[in-house]
Amino acid sequence: MEDITTYLQKNSNQILEELFGLLRIPSISSLSEHKDDMYRAAEYYKNALLKAGLDKAEIFDTPGHPVVYAEKILSSGFPTVLVYAHYDVMPVDPIELWESSPFEPEIREGKIYARGADDDKGQGFMHVKAIEYLINSHQLECNVKFMIEGEEEIGSQHLEDFCRAHKDMLTADIILLSDTTMIAFDTPSITVGLRGLAYLEVEVTGPNRDLHSGLYGGIVQNPIHVLARLLASLHDDNGHITIPGFYDDIREMSEEEREELNRAPFDEEAYKKSLEIERLWGESGFTPVERIGIRPSLDVCGIWGGYTGEGSKTILPSKASAKVSMRLVPNQDPEKIAHLFENYLHKIAPDTVRLKVTALHGGYPYIAPTNIPAYKAARKAYLKTFGKYPIPTRSGGSIPIVNTFDKVLGIKSLLLGFGLESDAIHSPNENFLLKNFFKGIETISEFYLQFSHITKD
Amino acid sequence: MEDITTYLQKNSNQILEELFGLLRIPSISSLSEHKDDMYRAAEYYKNALLKAGLDKAEIFDTPGHPVVYAEKILSSGFPTVLVYAHYDVMPVDPIELWESSPFEPEIREGKIYARGADDDKGQGFMHVKAIEYLINSHQLECNVKFMIEGEEEIGSQHLEDFCRAHKDMLTADIILLSDTTMIAFDTPSITVGLRGLAYLEVEVTGPNRDLHSGLYGGIVQNPIHVLARLLASLHDDNGHITIPGFYDDIREMSEEEREELNRAPFDEEAYKKSLEIERLWGESGFTPVERIGIRPSLDVCGIWGGYTGEGSKTILPSKASAKVSMRLVPNQDPEKIAHLFENYLHKIAPDTVRLKVTALHGGYPYIAPTNIPAYKAARKAYLKTFGKYPIPTRSGGSIPIVNTFDKVLGIKSLLLGFGLESDAIHSPNENFLLKNFFKGIETISEFYLQFSHITKD
Numbered sequence: 001m002e003d004i005t006t007y008l009q010k011n012s013n014q015i016l017e018e019l020f021g022l023l024r025i026p027s028i029s030s031l032s033e034h035k036d037d038m039y040r041a042a043e044y045y046k047n048a049l050l051k052a053g054l055d056k057a058e059i060f061d062t063p064g065h066p067v068v069y070a071e072k073i074l075s076s077g078f079p080t081v082l083v084y085a086h087y088d089v090m091p092v093d094p095i096e097l098w099e100s101s102p103f104e105p106e107i108r109e110g111k112i113y114a115r116g117a118d119d120d121k122g123q124g125f126m127h128v129k130a131i132e133y134l135i136n137s138h139q140l141e142c143n144v145k146f147m148i149e150g151e152e153e154i155g156s157q158h159l160e161d162f163c164r165a166h167k168d169m170l171t172a173d174i175i176l177l178s179d180t181t182m183i184a185f186d187t188p189s190i191t192v193g194l195r196g197l198a199y200l201e202v203e204v205t206g207p208n209r210d211l212h213s214g215l216y217g218g219i220v221q222n223p224i225h226v227l228a229r230l231l232a233s234l235h236d237d238n239g240h241i242t243i244p245g246f247y248d249d250i251r252e253m254s255e256e257e258r259e260e261l262n263r264a265p266f267d268e269e270a271y272k273k274s275l276e277i278e279r280l281w282g283e284s285g286f287t288p289v290e291r292i293g294i295r296p297s298l299d300v301c302g303i304w305g306g307y308t309g310e311g312s313k314t315i316l317p318s319k320a321s322a323k324v325s326m327r328l329v330p331n332q333d334p335e336k337i338a339h340l341f342e343n344y345l346h347k348i349a350p351d352t353v354r355l356k357v358t359a360l361h362g363g364y365p366y367i368a369p370t371n372i373p374a375y376k377a378a379r380k381a382y383l384k385t386f387g388k389y390p391i392p393t394r395s396g397g398s399i400p401i402v403n404t405f406d407k408v409l410g411i412k413s414l415l416l417g418f419g420l421e422s423d424a425i426h427s428p429n430e431n432f433l434l435k436n437f438f439k440g441i442e443t444i445s446e447f448y449l450q451f452s453h454i455t456k457d
Numbered sequence: 458m459e460d461i462t463t464y465l466q467k468n469s470n471q472i473l474e475e476l477f478g479l480l481r482i483p484s485i486s487s488l489s490e491h492k493d494d495m496y497r498a499a500e501y502y503k504n505a506l507l508k509a510g511l512d513k514a515e516i517f518d519t520p521g522h523p524v525v526y527a528e529k530i531l532s533s534g535f536p537t538v539l540v541y542a543h544y545d546v547m548p549v550d551p552i553e554l555w556e557s558s559p560f561e562p563e564i565r566e567g568k569i570y571a572r573g574a575d576d577d578k579g580q581g582f583m584h585v586k587a588i589e590y591l592i593n594s595h596q597l598e599c600n601v602k603f604m605i606e607g608e609e610e611i612g613s614q615h616l617e618d619f620c621r622a623h624k625d626m627l628t629a630d631i632i633l634l635s636d637t638t639m640i641a642f643d644t645p646s647i648t649v650g651l652r653g654l655a656y657l658e659v660e661v662t663g664p665n666r667d668l669h670s671g672l673y674g675g676i677v678q679n680p681i682h683v684l685a686r687l688l689a690s691l692h693d694d695n696g697h698i699t700i701p702g703f704y705d706d707i708r709e710m711s712e713e714e715r716e717e718l719n720r721a722p723f724d725e726e727a728y729k730k731s732l733e734i735e736r737l738w739g740e741s742g743f744t745p746v747e748r749i750g751i752r753p754s755l756d757v758c759g760i761w762g763g764y765t766g767e768g769s770k771t772i773l774p775s776k777a778s779a780k781v782s783m784r785l786v787p788n789q790d791p792e793k794i795a796h797l798f799e800n801y802l803h804k805i806a807p808d809t810v811r812l813k814v815t816a817l818h819g820g821y822p823y824i825a826p827t828n829i830p831a832y833k834a835a836r837k838a839y840l841k842t843f844g845k846y847p848i849p850t851r852s853g854g855s856i857p858i859v860n861t862f863d864k865v866l867g868i869k870s871l872l873l874g875f876g877l878e879s880d881a882i883h884s885p886n887e888n889f890l891l892k893n894f895f896k897g898i899e900t901i902s903e904f905y906l907q908f909s910h911i912t913k914d
Contacts, residue, residue: 030768091770097666154768181672195671199769207732209554210884213782214652214854215638218696218754219745221738224779225757228688235682239675275664281678281809288676297675299773300682302766306759307780311487311611312656312817313548314782314855315883316756322681323764325670325771352738360769397671398771426772427667 004445007133008438016112018048019125019437022087023105023114029065029088029154038065038150041087045128045148046070052128053135054146060166062158065150069169072135073143079373079455080143081448082172082411083131084401085124085179086152089116090426097428110434117432119425123178123418124148126437130444141452145172149401152179155199155361156401163408173455174374175405176447178440180395180417183265185436188386190378191415193293193394194402196328196365198337199301202230202345203321203356210306211316220316221352224305227320230345230355231300234324239283241298241326243344249331253294262289264393274422293394297327323360327396334362334400363400366413374414377450384450385443416444461902464590465895473569475505476582476894479544480562480571486522486545486611495522495607498544502585502605503527509585510592511603517623519615522607526626529592529601536830536912537600538905539629539868540588541858542581542636543609546573547883554885567891574889576882580635580875581605583894587901598909602629606858609636612656612818613858620865630912631831632862633904635897637852637874640722642893645843647835648872650750650851651859653785653822655794656758659687659802660778660813667763670771677773678809681762684777687802687812688757691781696740698755698783700801703794708787710751719746721850731879750851754784780817784853791819791857820857823870831871834907841907842900873901 008015027041028034042065046057049070057070065088073080092102092115100106105114112122127146134140147170149159163170180191206223207216236242253261266289272280282291291297305320307313326337342357349355369375370392382390395415402413418440424430465472484498485491499522503514506527514527522545530537549559549572557563562571569579584603591597604627606616620627637648663680664673693699710718723746729737739748748754762777764770783794799814806812826832827849839847852872859870875897881887 030770031766091764091766093764093766094667153770197671197771199771201769207734209732209881209886210551211732212854212883213754213756213758214654214784215749215852215878217756217782217784217853218748218752219737219739219853220732220734221736222756224760225688225692228685228757228760231682231685232689275666275668275677277664277677277809279678279809280676281807282676291675292672295675297670299670299674299679299771300685300763301670301770301772301774302763303681303685303777304761304765306757307548307550308759308761308778309488309548309550312658312780312782313487313610313758313883314654314656314756315758317758320760321765323769325674325769327671327674350738352734352736395672396674396676397669421672424666426669426770429666 002137004133004442008441012438015129019122020105022121022125023116024103026103027088027150028091029151030091038088042066042068042150045087048128049146052132054144060162062162064158067159067162068148069146071145074140075143078141078143079451080145080172081451082145082147082170082175083127084175084177085127085148086120086150087124087148088150088153089119089121090153094428099429107434111431112434112437113429113431115430117430118419118423119430120152120179122432122437123440126178126418126440126444127176129441133445134448140448142448145170152401155363157361159401160404160408163404167409170409172411175411175413176416177413178416178418179399180397180415181419181421182417183391183393184420185433187265187391188382188388189391189393191395191417192368192370192392194366195296195396195398196332196334196363197398197400198326198328198334198341198362199360200324200338200341201321201358201360202227202324203319205319205354206352207318210318213314213316216316221350222316223353224317224320226350226353227305227322230349231322233348234298239281241296243340245340246337249333250296251330258290261293261394262287264289264391292396294329296329296332297396299325301325327398328365330365330367332365334364338362363398364403366402368415369412372412373454374451377454378414378416378447380450381443381446384446385439416447459594461590461899465898469895472586476579477562479578479582480573481560483560484545484607485548486608487548495545499523499525499607502544505585506603509589511601517619519619521615524616524619525603525605527603529597531597531600535598535600536908537602537629538908539602539604539627539632540584541632541634542584542605543577543607544581544605545607545610546576546578547610551885556886564891568888569891569894570886570888572887574887575876575880576887577609577636579889579894580897583635583875583897583901584633586898590902591905597905599905602627609858612820614818616858617861617865620861624866627866629868632868632870633873634870635873635875636856637854637872638876638878639874640848640850641877642890644722644848645839645845646848646850648852648874649825649827649849651823652753652853652855653789653791653820654855654857655783655785655791655798655819656817657781657795657798658778658815658817659684659781660776662776662811663809664775667775668773670773673773678807679773680810681774681777683807683810684762684779687806688779690805691755696738698753700797702797706788706790715747718750718851719744721746721848749853751786753786753789756782758782784855785822787822787824789822791821795819820855821860823859825872826869829869830911831908834911835871835873835904837907838900838903841903842896873904
């Protein structure tokens, strides 16, 4: 029997070609013009799962983008793993900053460059290939299910209903997903905490049309000024979020927990250098690691209004808009936070303009247990493939569906991420290190061996 | 000899068809893709001036868009009028708000709809047609010169050099231009004051790429937050501009002057209704008419940064930008104001980001004299055509070149505007009332008759 390292070396070209086929499909879930591409990506995954040796593979329609499901049930005595991944990707703008076309994957300096190279096509495909190896080499002693959705980047809007409708089909002992990062290739880590999310859009309307800034300026309130004031009012000078009640529900961490968290290595100088910034920013009273891991944050993700073209146009615009993302921590409730945000803006907005606040999507924060067999199996797998135990970390990101899995299916999730922060997910030039991709396949494969072993004990 | 009213009635279709030919040329000066259209518009004007009976018509190249010049010199004993107009227009976005194509002129409900219908192709063309009538009817007893530029909407960047280079060619007793509004069709007015302008662009750069708002939010300063704070810091709660030194040079008006100014009719309820706003805004301590006429103002004309497309994208953007227009009053200096603005922003911007401020264009405020023969001739002309004397008003708008004419050529300007505030210049659905267009031609024609008469006295 061929070991996995040899297997991957022998088949690396073929494996990458299969991944590239998936990466070439521009499955941007937020843009309606890509509707057909969503089906193409789902179909591609289905065929890849059948080729990997899964017995059943099916595409389920939803009111949004479809869900791919496949399974391999070997024995009722085996533990069952449900793999979750998503085939949808983020938009690619600003397109001019990409060094190669986002949907023409390219390998440069040991990295795969493409939208989705990491998030989450690259990371999701590691699972397909790990299972393919285990099935081909007759080592699989787990039942395996795959559920791959197409709406993760737009809030997994229909997956909760899908889970409710197919609860029996989806029973499992653990949900396995790779949609997070590790600290560094030589410092493997497992994400044990995720922030929640509340995402809203704000629109300020002043006069019913764009006005001449000379003939009207100084007498008609400018909606960009109002929007700027509203957004500037969301943080105080200490980086605290000013929305009344925003912090009320947060479960404060003990000093011990904070100390444990701050053991994660953080090289501030290297971090600033990689982003080309002079100074970090954030909520006073917390370390950078805490600000990302255990404190909520609020970011304006986009703003627009008036004339944004070349040169000058002297107008007082009719409208100004912004998109705002709030990252939440246990026990903040995204719906409650969205309401607090909306109420606060309505309270502070002047009556010279009209204000519209729309909630776009949200998700709960998640804390993963570390005392379960799957987590223990994962530790052993990393020890084998990386030569050291993984560090438990808290990510600033959000995978809202993980909380839904717990609530609806009653199944915990294990977040085995093999991305790096430098992978530029959601940004131009998204990439994924080849060595992480292949090490991910090895580690996932080893996880199944360890998991079936541990659950036998 | 046919009177002008009969002449215009007989030839109205022909005159409008000629104007429409000019309106169909998309001569947007700020967009480099329209470079050829600028030449086409200049050529069109040149031919129209030749057809009107001017003797010499020539296109002068500049480092930017060309200048059209034409003249009709009848006698050294006649007074000389230099007509100024511009053939360039503003961009048309947001294009989706136009009810008809901006460069396909259309008459609806007695109005010409097109970009440039008023500003300034429609108003400029009135002069061509007035002179054509006077020449054809052998009534012209003035020398006439036309100077028509293509860079008014981008700050008349090369006209000052053009004036210096052709000072002898441009000698005149008065400069006549129609690029302003009147109060209403039944309340004619002449603009005797214009605000100056300082127009700048602000760019805030944070990290070197768009970042994931979850993985970086709360630790890296968001450039949109900084921009919002900077812009929010430009006004206090009383609508005063907070830039240190901003108001220092303003010549305060006497109580008598303010009383005189406030005699101009202003129907606040109708004004608010037409703009669909609940409440006016502005600097406390001044009436709406004063805020527009004698006080400076600051408006953000455009803002952009991050993700502005459909749906949600959770990023912390690398950059955020805004365009700012400041309208100035006597004796504010646009260059000094631009420096004060730039210094203030640099002073208050945090070192978590990089700030770039670029001055795009500027112009001095202008006060027109009312005790000169040309102004008196204009009063008589309005009395004849409108049945009442015009009210002297101060406009909030800026025509920076008017100050340059005074400084470089030593010639005062007379601003005979026939537009209305409802013409939506610089906005979607720009329009010009047909009756104002034709009454403008009549009034301009009458001005020449009165002017030659007065100067003979």
